Amino acid sequence: MTTLxxxxxxxxxxxxxxxxxxxxxxxxxxxxxxxxxxxxVTTGLIFFLIGGLEATMMRWxxxxxxxxxxxxxxxxxLFTMHGTTMVFLVGMPILLGVANYFVPLQIGxxxxxxxxxxxxxxxxxxxxxLLLYFSYxxxxxxxxxxxxxxxxxxxxxxxxxxxxxRGHSTDYWILGLLVSSFGSIATGINLITTILxxxxxxxxxxxxxxxxxxxxxxxxxxxxxxxxxxAAQVMLLFDRLMGAHFFxxxxxxxxxxxxxxxxxxxxxxxxxxxxxxxxYVSEIIPVFCRKVIFGYPLMVAATVSIGFISxxxxxxxxxxxxxxxxxxxxxxxxxxxxxIPTGIKMFNWVGTMFGGKIRFDTPMLFSTxxxxxFLIGGLTGVMLATVxxxxxxxxxxxxxxxxxxxLFGGLVFSIFAAIYYWFPxxxxxxxxxxxxxxxxxxxxxxxxxTFGPMHVSGMLGMPRRIYTYHADRGxxxxxxxxxxxxxxxxAGVLFFAWNVFRSLRSGKDAGADPxxxxxxxxxxxxxxxxxxxxxxxxxxxxxxxxDLKHPEDPDWKYE
Amino acid sequence: xxxxAMVSSCLLGMALALPALAADPPICADGAxxxxxxxxxxxxxxxxxxxxxxxxxxxxxxxxxxxxxLMIWCIVKYRQKPGDDTEAPQVYGSNPIELAWTIIPTVIVxxxxxxxxxxxxxxxxxxxxxxxxEITVVGxxxxxxFDYPEQGFVTANELHVPLTxxxxxxxxxxxLESNDVIHSFWVPQLAGKTDVVPNRINHLWLQPTMTGTYVxxxxxxxxxxxxxxxxxxxxxxxxDFNAWVANQQADAVNDPSVASGRNLxxxxxxxxxxxxxxxxxxxxxxxxLTHLMSRSVIGSGVVANTPExxxxxxxxxxxxxxxxxxxxxxxxxxxxxxxxxxxxTLK
Ligand SMILES: [Cu+2]
Numbered sequence: 001m002t003t004l005x006x007x008x009x010x011x012x013x014x015x016x017x018x019x020x021x022x023x024x025x026x027x028x029x030x031x032x033x034x035x036x037x038x039x040x041v042t043t044g045l046i047f048f049l050i051g052g053l054e055a056t057m058m059r060w061x062x063x064x065x066x067x068x069x070x071x072x073x074x075x076x077x078l079f080t081m082h083g084t085t086m087v088f089l090v091g092m093p094i095l096l097g098v099a100n101y102f103v104p105l106q107i108g109x110x111x112x113x114x115x116x117x118x119x120x121x122x123x124x125x126x127x128x129x130l131l132l133y134f135s136y137x138x139x140x141x142x143x144x145x146x147x148x149x150x151x152x153x154x155x156x157x158x159x160x161x162x163x164x165x166r167g168h169s170t171d172y173w174i175l176g177l178l179v180s181s182f183g184s185i186a187t188g189i190n191l192i193t194t195i196l197x198x199x200x201x202x203x204x205x206x207x208x209x210x211x212x213x214x215x216x217x218x219x220x221x222x223x224x225x226x227x228x229x230x231a232a233q234v235m236l237l238f239d240r241l242m243g244a245h246f247f248x249x250x251x252x253x254x255x256x257x258x259x260x261x262x263x264x265x266x267x268x269x270x271x272x273x274x275x276x277x278x279x280y281v282s283e284i285i286p287v288f289c290r291k292v293i294f295g296y297p298l299m300v301a302a303t304v305s306i307g308f309i310s311x312x313x314x315x316x317x318x319x320x321x322x323x324x325x326x327x328x329x330x331x332x333x334x335x336x337x338x339x340i341p342t343g344i345k346m347f348n349w350v351g352t353m354f355g356g357k358i359r360f361d362t363p364m365l366f367s368t369x370x371x372x373x374f375l376i377g378g379l380t381g382v383m384l385a386t387v388x389x390x391x392x393x394x395x396x397x398x399x400x401x402x403x404x405x406x407l408f409g410g411l412v413f414s415i416f417a418a419i420y421y422w423f424p425x426x427x428x429x430x431x432x433x434x435x436x437x438x439x440x441x442x443x444x445x446x447x448x449x450t451f452g453p454m455h456v457s458g459m460l461g462m463p464r465r466i467y468t469y470h471a472d473r474g475x476x477x478x479x480x481x482x483x484x485x486x487x488x489x490x491a492g493v494l495f496f497a498w499n500v501f502r503s504l505r506s507g508k509d510a511g512a513d514p515x516x517x518x519x520x521x522x523x524x525x526x527x528x529x530x531x532x533x534x535x536x537x538x539x540x541x542x543x544x545x546x547d548l549k550h551p552e553d554p555d556w557k558y559e
Numbered sequence: 560x561x562x563x564a565m566v567s568s569c570l571l572g573m574a575l576a577l578p579a580l581a582a583d584p585p586i587c588a589d590g591a592x593x594x595x596x597x598x599x600x601x602x603x604x605x606x607x608x609x610x611x612x613x614x615x616x617x618x619x620x621x622x623x624x625x626x627x628x629l630m631i632w633c634i635v636k637y638r639q640k641p642g643d644d645t646e647a648p649q650v651y652g653s654n655p656i657e658l659a660w661t662i663i664p665t666v667i668v669x670x671x672x673x674x675x676x677x678x679x680x681x682x683x684x685x686x687x688x689x690x691x692x693e694i695t696v697v698g699x700x701x702x703x704x705f706d707y708p709e710q711g712f713v714t715a716n717e718l719h720v721p722l723t724x725x726x727x728x729x730x731x732x733x734x735l736e737s738n739d740v741i742h743s744f745w746v747p748q749l750a751g752k753t754d755v756v757p758n759r760i761n762h763l764w765l766q767p768t769m770t771g772t773y774v775x776x777x778x779x780x781x782x783x784x785x786x787x788x789x790x791x792x793x794x795x796x797x798x799d800f801n802a803w804v805a806n807q808q809a810d811a812v813n814d815p816s817v818a819s820g821r822n823l824x825x826x827x828x829x830x831x832x833x834x835x836x837x838x839x840x841x842x843x844x845x846x847x848l849t850h851l852m853s854r855s856v857i858g859s860g861v862v863a864n865t866p867e868x869x870x871x872x873x874x875x876x877x878x879x880x881x882x883x884x885x886x887x888x889x890x891x892x893x894x895x896x897x898x899x900x901x902x903x904t905l906k
Contacts, residue, residue: 391751461595474594
């Protein structure tokens, strides 16, 4: 089977529709960064629906105290699968997919540096995900010993050891993630190489669009953070299948070691997920404010320092572990430190809005939503970094609220911003603004209703990952509100699905540059041809299309 | 779109008001709030945590208000006017402004750091404070063992501590150990949580300031019944605590009127898992039952300790706490009645 791109397909758009099988073959055998990008994002969105369904079932169970919709085992599987899915099978593929599609376009390249490695990475991710979900059918193991994994997404040892987790569900968790994280590492390498070596003429590092900068740092973080996870998982596999004792305290192993290894991956992972969010809004906000990004060099500096510092904060997930006060204090300091570059980014985005002429099209609406939600998530993060407060609320619903503000209000809102922004480029069709705005408001209200009250229930003593609670603890109201919020969010997601479906069938034609934007991807057709650009672009500034559109006042005069 | 500004400010304001909403819980006569809230501290470390938390909330709240105001201002003020399709003036950045918003957060963060660091060192005791009462807490899937080495007995699921010793406030110094997986000991009104980790010895300092019954629960996911690994802490006046200790120190009562239930208990495998001091029942896998009836709850708090619940439990604990480590003992209803009438004498 050849995986080389086949000539003669790109120009055939619309004119002639190949039979289904050969179209399938084209997608399966492709090594084109744009096709792979679309496949990543589509798969990610499908997993998003699955993960959302899991969350819905959990909220149904928790809506009232003492509910019996789900058995404890089922509930424990659901939150494990929900967390694992959202992080590894939704966040990762979507961010890799968008990078796949737009990094080459924004730097004026023809493809990623290693197209076939890229395809390999995608298929590893997909089959890793399928392997994980196959556990629902295949991990029966001993009778009654469970199907899907039920150890939580950070899978603390020794709960994952064979003594406490019988059957094969945990093995599926390990192998599924192992496979898919190899895919991520491959794509990370690919992105770094591409960005460093394949920029078009004139694009120095300091002339790269911010998205490219952020994805460069992101890819470096992937390369640093993923291998420790893979190593830890292999060690765990040794424990489980070959009787090693790395994480088995009864055999002299260490439960703390797993936490160190996991969070040495896990914390950078949080930034791996949020940097792309920064990337999307850093592209979108300037375009819709009709203003250049405020303080580009400082934005780059902040990005790099976030990357660095994020490698040195992992212990803040372990403040309640009973480490020495000195260790806790040091990691509290490093965690506070990361608030500074993050704050700078917030200020610079708002600085970009200041004095602009803001158009609230759907991408900007979602980006504004991102700013507001990420502001809250960032500030609750500062609270959590305060060790004494963390001793109260770590592993409580406060934390659940916090990271959903960051990852849902932050990442997912920015993903929707990105989809509304780039969908016209990818498909050549506009999404409906009206449906988009309905979706935004439903999601925004539903989201806050779901996750706002969680901060309260956490401070009232509700731990996370409990399948039931007593009525006398003062948590009913907050849980009920959270569950109602989910219904509103579901409505929002339905609007989105309908919007995509409708516009694919009968959307308005987008043209090459519907938003009057400034980066290179908008200089080619929508969708771009297989070779991306007819001739290799040459740039003189960070906003090549601005220079074209405003020859009297080009950027390169000021940069 | 002013509606955007309005709705977002409403929501954001609501988010801000949430802690305030939770701030004033009604208080029961005995000092316990109806819920395990961190807003009603009844112990010195919990109070210290709340104090520093208010400080952090205050600062974060201020930052929030400033940022939200700026954002709303921009949203309202800088919307593109209809019909205007010119570009905005391009501002590439400003060194003084950017310097300002690098330095100001740095200063804020530094202050936060110093204040919280002080509290960390005040609360985190690596050795027992002078004159403290030491108790060992052992986490099991899914119940708690409490070991009073000074007083020489072991009990389960209900931690009893005195408010004072010799008339003076007494620090309680818990040693936390786990028998299996990681748990976490969390009673928000008394202290922050500390994990209970196998092969590792952790400590937690409490110093109650008011008598009462406080609830909490395991806060680290530990398997099927994590949700029902609840904690009850009873803070007594000194005399009451001494009376409680005296009772716990005694061996189990041997009431001849329930001899048949007692024999049945001693002949079944109950004794492999449970201990009843003064009998041959010597198991350590499960809660000590010597003074079962001195406890208000069973199954680490999943239900109240009533004769009906006990009967259901002895008949089949999986009905009450599905997945728990006590199997159904397959006793006939009569046998259950016998055994329970024996258990009911274990005052
Ligand atoms: Cu536990």
